[in-house]
Amino acid sequence: MSGIQGKLKGLEADWDICNKEDDRKKNLIKNLFAFIKEQENKIEEIESELLDKKTANKAYHKEKNEAKAQIEALQRERDRHLFAAVLIDGDCMPFKDGLVQEGMNGGRKAASLLKQAVEEALKSNAAHRHVVIRVYSNVKGLAKTYKGADVLSEGSTSFDEFIRGFNMSDPMCDYIDSGNGKECADVKIKANFEHYLNDVHCVQIFFGGTADNGYARLLGLHVEDETRCGRITLIEGGIPFARELEEIKDKFRIVNFEDIFRASKLEAPKRNVPPRNSPPPAAASPSPSPSTSVNYASVAETAQRAPVSPAGSTRAVAGSPKFATGSMVPTVLKNARGQRVDPPLKYEKQDYIDLRGRKMCNNFHLLGNCPYGDSCFHEHGKTLSAKQKQALRVFARQSPCKTVLSGVSCDDPDCYSGHQCPYGDRCDFDNCRFTDEMHLEDTTPVKTLTVR
Known part of the structure; x- marks a missing residue:
């Protein structure tokens, strides 16, 4: 009996071992299915994302192709x-x-x-x-x-x-x-x-x-x-x-293109005209005409001595040199027709010779300020003396004023350009840089425009 019981216990032990193995197999299978399910979910998410990306990529390429086609159409239109x-x-x-x-x-x-x-x-x-x-x-x-x-x-x-x-x-x-x-x-x-x-x-x-x-x-x-x-x-x-x-x-x-354009500048026959690089004569003040007792000297002197009233009834315009009370008033000389007249300039011939050939900046030396600054093509450097500035004004006047319509209407007291041909009746008229109107018949100033 004892032998049978011992064998039965052995079988029961083997059965327990088998059950435990079955449980391990069940758990393994259960875990395996859980893992597979988890991976399936991840795959579904990835596939969803991939589908979205494919859709977006397709839309992107479509838009890109459309944009490219538009650019090519615009390019063809531009061309x-x-x-x-x-x-x-x-x-x-x-x-x-x-x-x-x-x-x-x-x-x-x-x-x-x-x-x-x-x-x-x-x-x-x-x-x-x-x-x-x-x-x-x-x-x-x-x-x-x-x-x-x-x-x-x-x-x-x-x-x-x-x-x-x-x-x-x-x-x-x-x-x-x-x-x-x-x-x-x-x-x-x-x-x-x-x-x-x-x-x-x-x-x-x-x-x-x-x-x-x-x-x-x-x-x-x-x-x-x-x-x-x-x-x-x-x-x-x-x-x-x-x-x-x-x-x-x-x-x-x-x-x-020398086969199309002239090989030299057009030159009209000269009629005893002084060379362009020689200074115009520093004319003396003209004698009074029978119709008026005023001349360059009297009008200019009156203009230069006109004081600024303490109440400020006369003043410089914006952009012109500042004039303190009691100093000179900025003025412009006019003839009987209201055309601007340039008074004669007194200068030293040697100063003129010294400045000839140099590219002096008129704005810097005559107005005290150049809007082009360091990019200016003309010479700044040391400020010229008062005598040298007078000689520089002679050069400046050889270029006509660019005031709209005609320089004879210019009322800017700071303007250093020419408002009348400096060569007067000796001018080679057909080859002159000044307009017809700037060849004034009447160069006698009869009135002074005071800038207010």
């Missing part, structure tokens, strides 16, 4: 309007004599030759589709100069016909009358230059004003910008670069 601009100052870069003498046919030839030369220069830049040509000049004055230089005969209409032919040659070629006075063309050229430089459709500007120092500051503003310099081409005709432009020309591309 349709790309152009090169040609700006010519006709006063300082006149066309060849033969072309002008041919009249209308010469004008057509000039426009065609100029456009062909520009197209040839643009071969390396296939982006442009159009060439826009603008020539500005004082047509009336330039016609006189052509006649005075014996290029055209007196009474000839060839220059008018030349302009007409130029304008009829091509719808994008214009020869434009900028108005009376040398500076009128400069103003037009400068404004159009800045306009085209800021136009994204303009791939290149051909600049034809290289014989005029006045454009040095305009171009000098861009010499440090390689991108802008790359969009500017300087046209060189037969006339050499002006001295100040010679100093910066290497910053730009240069093309030579």
Whole structure:
């Protein structure tokens, strides 16, 4: 019996072991299914995220392709309007004599030759589709100069016909009358230059004003910008670069159109005119005319001695030198027609000689302040003496005042430019920088404008 019981206990022990193994298997399977479920959930989350990303990526690529298509459409539209601009100052870069003498046919030839030369220069830049040509000049004055230089005969209409032919040659070629006075063309050229430089459709500007120092500051503003310099081409005709432009020309591309433009400046026959680099005579005060007892000396002396009242009834305008009570009043002299008259300047000839050839800054030395500061192309340095300033004023007056319409209407007491031709009746009229109105017949001041 005891043997049976012992064997039974052994079997029970084996059974317990089997049950425990079954429990371990059940737990293993249970844990395995729990792990699988957990991984399935993670997979579902990942698949959901992936689906969202695929949807977003698809939308992104769709938007990207749409944007690319829009950009390409805009680019094609922009390319349709790309152009090169040609700006010519006709006063300082006149066309060849033969072309002008041919009249209308010469004008057509000039426009065609100029456009062909520009197209040839643009071969390396296939982006442009159009060439826009603008020539500005004082047509009336330039016609006189052509006649005075014996290029055209007196009474000839060839220059008018030349302009007409130029304008009829091509719808994008214009020869434009900028108005009376040398500076009128400069103003037009400068404004159009800045306009085209800021136009994204303009791939290149051909600049034809290289014989005029006045454009040095305009171009000098861009010499440090390689991108802008790359969009500017300087046209060189037969006339050499002006001295100040010679100093910066290497910053730009240069093309030579000497077959189109004159090889030298137009020079009218001289009539005993003093050289331009010699000082105008320091004229004495004129004698009183029969109609009036006033002259330069009396009016100027009265103007210089006019005191400022303590109540401040007379004062300087904003921007002019300050005048304390009891000091001089800023004044402007006028003739009987109300035109501004420049009183004679007393200066030392040696001071004039010493300053000749130097690029002095008029604003700095005559007004005490230069708006261009360190970027100014002209000389600042040590302040000039009072005597040297008088000599500098002689140089300053050789450039006409740029007041709107005419410098004879200028009322600015600080203006140092010329308001009448300094050469008077000895002036080579056809080749003068001053307007017709600035050749005053009456230079006797009869009244003083006190700035209030």
